[in-house]
Amino acid sequence: MAISIKVIAQLAGVSHSTVSRALRDSPLIPSATAERIKLIAKQHGYSASAVARSLVTKRTQAVGVVVTSIADPFNGEVVDGIEQVANQHGYSVILATSQALPERELMVVRSFQERRVDGIVVASSRLGSHYMSLLSELEVPIVLLNNQHPGMFVHSVSIDNASGTYAATRHLISLGHNRIAYLGDQLGLESDSERFHGFQQAMSEAQLEVPVEFILKGDGKREGAAQACRALLDSGDRPTAIVCYNDMSALGVMDVAANLELSIPLDLSIVGFDDLFFTSALQPPLTTIRQPKKELGVRSMELLLALLKGEAADKHEVLQGELVVRGSTDAPKGRTYQAISAGKNSDTRSS
């Protein structure tokens, strides 16, 4: 059905080589001839076959992008950035989701390989490391976004996890909290341990203890986080603040707090991570670490593009997050009056 270079060659009375050259603006073809051929091509609705071209050029102008799930709003923003840059540079995006299923991960690798994608962006946090080593056998450039597998790959673009939670924890400490919990992820993610590390560092610098019961393991999702923190929040030995692995986890904590009739931030201050678009609409709005999500996608694709051009490129790029203070954090109840009176009454010294 689709018309080929051959038929437009006949129509134009030239060889198909000439048509090919004319259509690709080869300097060999005089512009008059080229225009004539292009016109005929256009009139007949000619569209070059990328697949035929790829066979000879050995380039598909396609990149593979893997995420665990594109329903995850974080991934959506990231992929949006990737896709825009890719498209601007004439690359198509082949999107695959692993759903965190090992068999799906395997299929994705196979599929990328068979399609001969020129490069890959792994834009997801939960891919198994077995999978990663398969990917590395593909012999195409790979960029990891928020790298969870340090050392396995050379190129990555990540958020500065540790500084993020460090800033969040410092913020809580400066409000007067000293009983602060950390609600992490249970999959042993690199990002989780980095975030935990930032938390710990701030705590130890302030010489604050973190009892083991204050270190919770969720799963990065709302329900998992809720389950992970319920017992602690229901106990007499409650923290006054909690630093969460991400916003979805924070949402789970808010659910439990509502359930236990704990007031936020009066009884419990909460900090998230990511700054997903809806966090400012929560009641109270969530204090969180903003990740430049789209930017992460843009930079990853730009890095991949550089690699594709054979340019030497930054190996590991790290972007900074930003603490966004909103209503979910405030001074702990016991210290509220001190803080207020200290502010209103300048002759009162706070401890």
Next chain:
Amino acid sequence: MAISIKVIAQLAGVSHSTVSRALRDSPLIPSATAERIKLIAKQHGYSASAVARSLVTKRTQAVGVVVTSIADPFNGEVVDGIEQVANQHGYSVILATSQALPERELMVVRSFQERRVDGIVVASSRLGSHYMSLLSELEVPIVLLNNQHPGMFVHSVSIDNASGTYAATRHLISLGHNRIAYLGDQLGLESDSERFHGFQQAMSEAQLEVPVEFILKGDGKREGAAQACRALLDSGDRPTAIVCYNDMSALGVMDVAANLELSIPLDLSIVGFDDLFFTSALQPPLTTIRQPKKELGVRSMELLLALLKGEAADKHEVLQGELVVRGSTDAPKGRTYQAISAGKNSDTRSS
């Protein structure tokens, strides 16, 4: 770099035709030979070239999926459904975003055409109709998700828009509201006029007037919706309830309400549309029409698959939404006591 059928033919001491057949489990090849060849292929990391295969079979086993933006959480869930079904059936998804830019839409069509995708799912609401007619020239099956261009295409999967807002409006009326506004979209979307129609029908059935000032035009987004409703909500002539085109619009209304210190649902009841995942976490949680988002994606891809197989398929499939009543709707203030006392005190008759 990638090994070809030819070299494994040499290795196995057979012709490349035999290798091709063995690898594709042709019944012509005895299983012993086939196994031997497969083993060699595996040992040498052979991976068939989808591009070479596509050139001869005229099938790419790839489908194009267009959305305006994959950062939109609604689209994320939809595409997740599409991708899962596609992958299960051996199809890859080429994702393109139009960003509602005409020049991008044009590029997307070109790109799908050059890549010779086997079919297309248009999973987005805001594609220009010029673009749609370009798409229809592609001569591949096209499925429209939440079809905005009735008549232009034969195959679509949609939510029942009118029944959704009809149910939402009935719900408000049954709570005692009679001053109900509709906040729509300004792009002349089919879904918007259908949703408005459902609203209108419920109102006229209840013999309730809808003053023109109560018909607002947003843009389906938070800020646009906020802007569209601010003046009305700030006036003395305020509605007691508002039916929104979608959840993001409802979010904008909530912003304005908070700003004007209107209490929800006491001063204003709000209904959304979509049931995005965060709506249940809002304060108050949002009453909305749930769209089966993933299901819409799944069905669309299944429909496309059927078309690809040449099966006669449903032309226009319509899925039903579901009213999810949450805290953002209640009886209007003036009637609250009546409603309560009518409930508590069975000898009191409400009007």
Next chain:
DNA sequence: CTGAAAGCGCTTACAG
């Protein structure tokens, strides 16, 4: 400037 030729890596009638 232009064309004939070779080749990219496969699939699939066709002949044996």
Next chain:
DNA sequence: CTGAAAGCGCTTACAG
């Protein structure tokens, strides 16, 4: 069962 041949739609040295 197996191989030689043709062909999918391009690009690009090579020769003129």
